[in-house]
Amino acid sequence: MARRTMAVLPQWSSRIFSVEQEGAPLYFAIQEKHRGAEVPQVFRKVLQHDKCYSLLVCSSDRVRKAKFYWELKDKLLKDLPPECDLSPMSSFLPNVKDSLIKGYFLKDSCESSSSTERLLRRLTQHDPVLVCSYLRGEDGRLWTQHLWSDAECPTMETSKNYYVVPSEAPEYHPSTLNxxxxxxxxxxxxxxxxxxxxxxxxxxxxxxxxxxxxxxxxxxxxxxxxxxxxxxxxxxxxxxxxxxxxxxxxxxxxxxxxxxxxxxxxxxxxxxxxxxxxxxxxxxxxxxxxxxxxxxxxxxxxxxxxxxxxxxxxxxxxxxxxxxxxxxxxxxxxxxxxxxxxxxxxxxxxxxxxxxxxxxxxxxxxxxxxxxxxxxxxxxxxxxxxxxxxxxxxxxxxxxxxxxxxxxxxxxxxxxxxxx
Incomplete structure (x- = not known):
C-alpha cells in the first residue's frame, strides 16, 4: 500500500464519510461485517447501471495536498465523461482534530465505466489520491466499499472490502475539525x-x-x-x-x-x-x-x-x-x-x-x-x-x-x- 495512505488505513473502518448534496452533508460509515443495515441516503437514488467512486486526497505535505485538491475538481470536470456527477466529500474520525480528509464523490452514469476507471487509475499512480469504488449487492440494497490498492497493479485489485452503512450526523460539522x-x-x-x-x-x-x-x-x-x-x-x-x-x-x-x-x-x-x-x-x-x-x-x-x-x-x-x-x-x-x-x-x-x-x-x-x-x-x-x-x-x-x-x-x- 502506498506510503501516503498508511496513516489513515489503521483507523479506516472507524471513519465517517460525508458527501455534500444540494448544500447538505449526507453521512455513511463502513464496517467489516454485514449486520443488515439499511442503504445510506447517498446511495438511495443511484440507478442500477450507475457506478460510484470516492477520491480522497491524502498527503503529509498539507500545502501540496491543498494545491492538489484545489486543482483536482477542474481536472476531473475536464477529463471525465459528461455523464459523471461530482460532489464534494470528506472522511473524518468523529471529534478528532485534524482528521478531516477532503475529496470528491463520483457517480458515473455511463454504460461503460472503463474510461472513468482509467482516469482514476492514472491519478493514483503519481498523485496523493486514495480511490474507493462502491458496488451494489445482488439484492439491489447492500453496498460495499472497495479500497483500491496501488494503481500499478493492472488488474486494479482491491486491498479490502467493507460494508457501507448509514451514519448519524456527528455532533459537530466535520469541517470544524480542521x-x-x-x-x-x-x-x-x-x-x-x-x-x-x-x-x-x-x-x-x-x-x-x-x-x-x-x-x-x-x-x-x-x-x-x-x-x-x-x-x-x-x-x-x-x-x-x-x-x-x-x-x-x-x-x-x-x-x-x-x-x-x-x-x-x-x-x-x-x-x-x-x-x-x-x-x-x-x-x-x-x-x-x-x-x-x-x-x-x-x-x-x-x-x-x-x-x-x-x-x-x-x-x-x-x-x-x-x-x-x-x-x-x-x-x-x-x-x-x-x-x-x-x-x-x-x-x-x-x-x-x-x-x-x-x-x-x-x-x-x-x-x-x-x-x-x-x-x-x-x-x-x-x-x-x-x-x-x-x-x-x-x-x-x-x-x-x-x-x-x-x-x-x-x-x-x-x-x-x-x-x-
Whole structure:
C-alpha cells in the first residue's frame, strides 16, 4: 500500500464519510461485517447501471495536498465523461482534530465505466489520491466499499472490502475539525510557515514574506485607542471610518494593508489554506502599522481579524447556522500574539437595503460578496460568526439611519469605551 495512505488505513473502518448534496452533508460509515443495515441516503437514488467512486486526497505535505485538491475538481470536470456527477466529500474520525480528509464523490452514469476507471487509475499512480469504488449487492440494497490498492497493479485489485452503512450526523460539522490553523490562523508563526512552504511553487509568497514585521511589533500596545469598524460590504464602513478619522483627528488604516494589493488577485485564486494564510499575515502587517500610528494619535481600522475569521469559518462550514462551531469555541478566540483593539463596532443592515446600495455602487464584487447575495445561509453564518468572536467582541450598530446619525452613535460608544 502506498506510503501516503498508511496513516489513515489503521483507523479506516472507524471513519465517517460525508458527501455534500444540494448544500447538505449526507453521512455513511463502513464496517467489516454485514449486520443488515439499511442503504445510506447517498446511495438511495443511484440507478442500477450507475457506478460510484470516492477520491480522497491524502498527503503529509498539507500545502501540496491543498494545491492538489484545489486543482483536482477542474481536472476531473475536464477529463471525465459528461455523464459523471461530482460532489464534494470528506472522511473524518468523529471529534478528532485534524482528521478531516477532503475529496470528491463520483457517480458515473455511463454504460461503460472503463474510461472513468482509467482516469482514476492514472491519478493514483503519481498523485496523493486514495480511490474507493462502491458496488451494489445482488439484492439491489447492500453496498460495499472497495479500497483500491496501488494503481500499478493492472488488474486494479482491491486491498479490502467493507460494508457501507448509514451514519448519524456527528455532533459537530466535520469541517470544524480542521479549521484551526488551516481556515483560520491563530498565530503569526502558523501562517508564516504556510507561506514559507509555498516559496518554491508560488514566487509571490516570497515577496509577501519580505514585508512581514517581527512578532513583537505585531502586538505592541499603542498609547492611543484603536477602533475597528467591521461589517459586510455596503454597510457604510468607508463613510463612517473617514468621518471618524476627520472628527477624531485619527489615523485611518485598512486591512488587508495597501502594501499587499499587488498580490491580492493572485492569492484570491489559491486554495483556502494558502489564501487564508496570506490574509492572516496581512493582519499582522496592519497590527505593526497600528502600533506605529497609535503612539501619536487614535487609530481607526477598516476591518481586521474579525472579518478574516468570520468569512473563513462561514465558508468552511456548510449548511445552516447551527453547523457553526458552538458559541464559546476556541475557534472564535483572538490570536494571543495579535494586537487587540480597544473597541470593535460591526455595522448591520437589512439584506435588501445592502443589495440596493451595492447595485447603486456598480462595483465589481468579490467571490464572497457574490455568495452573500445568492446564498442566504452563507450570509447568516458570516453574521453569526462575527457575533461569536471574542477578545474583544463586536458591538452592533444599525447602519440604516443617515450617515451622520450613525457617526454620532459610534462616537458615543467611543467616548464611553475609550474616553476620547
Amino acid at each position: 479549521i484551526i490553523n488551516s481556515d483560520v490562523f491563530y498565530s503569526f508563526q502558523e501562517a508564516y510557515e504556510v507561506l514559507k512552504k509555498c516559496g518554491d511553487i508560488i514566487p509571490e509568497a516570497t515577496s509577501v514574506l519580505e514585508l512581514l514585521p517581527s512578532r513583537v511589533e505585531a502586538r505592541r500596545k499603542p498609547d492611543f485607542p484603536v477602533i475597528v469598524i467591521e461589517g459586510l460590504d455596503a454597510t457604510g464602513k468607508t463613510t463612517l471610518t473617514e468621518s471618524l478619522r476627520d472628527t477624531l483627528g485619527a489615523a485611518l488604516l485598512r486591512s488587508p494593508p495597501q502594501c499587499l494589493s499587488p498580490w491580492r488577485a493572485h492569492f484570491d485564486q489559491e486554495p483556502p489554506l494558502i489564501r487564508r494564510a496570506f490574509y492572516a499575515l496581512g493582519n499582522y502587517i496592519t497590527a505593526e502599522q497600528i502600533g506605529q500610528e497609535g503612539m501619536k494619535t487614535p487609530v481607526i481600522v477598516d476591518r481586521f481579524w474579525h472579518s478574516t475569521a468570520a468569512y473563513a469559518i462561514a465558508t468552511a462550514v456548510s449548511g445552516p447556522v447551527c453547523n457553526l462551531p458552538a458559541e464559546g469555541s476556541e475557534m472564535y478566540r483572538w490570536p494571543s500574539d495579535l494586537l487587540q483593539p480597544s473597541l470593535v463596532v460591526i455595522l448591520t443592515l437589512d439584506p435588501e437595503e445592502r443589495k440596493r446600495r451595492l447595485r447603486d455602487r456598480g462595483q465589481e464584487k468579490t467571490v464572497e460578496e457574490h455568495k452573500l447575495d445568492h446564498n442566504q445561509l452563507f450570509r447568516l453564518r458570516v453574521e453569526e460568526a462575527y457575533r461569536r468572536i471574542s477578545g474583544p467582541a463586536c458591538v452592533t450598530v444599525d447602519a440604516s439611519p443617515p450617515a451622520d446619525q450613525v457617526l454620532q452613535q459610534v462616537l458615543l460608544l467611543i467616548r464611553g469605551k475609550c474616553h476620547l
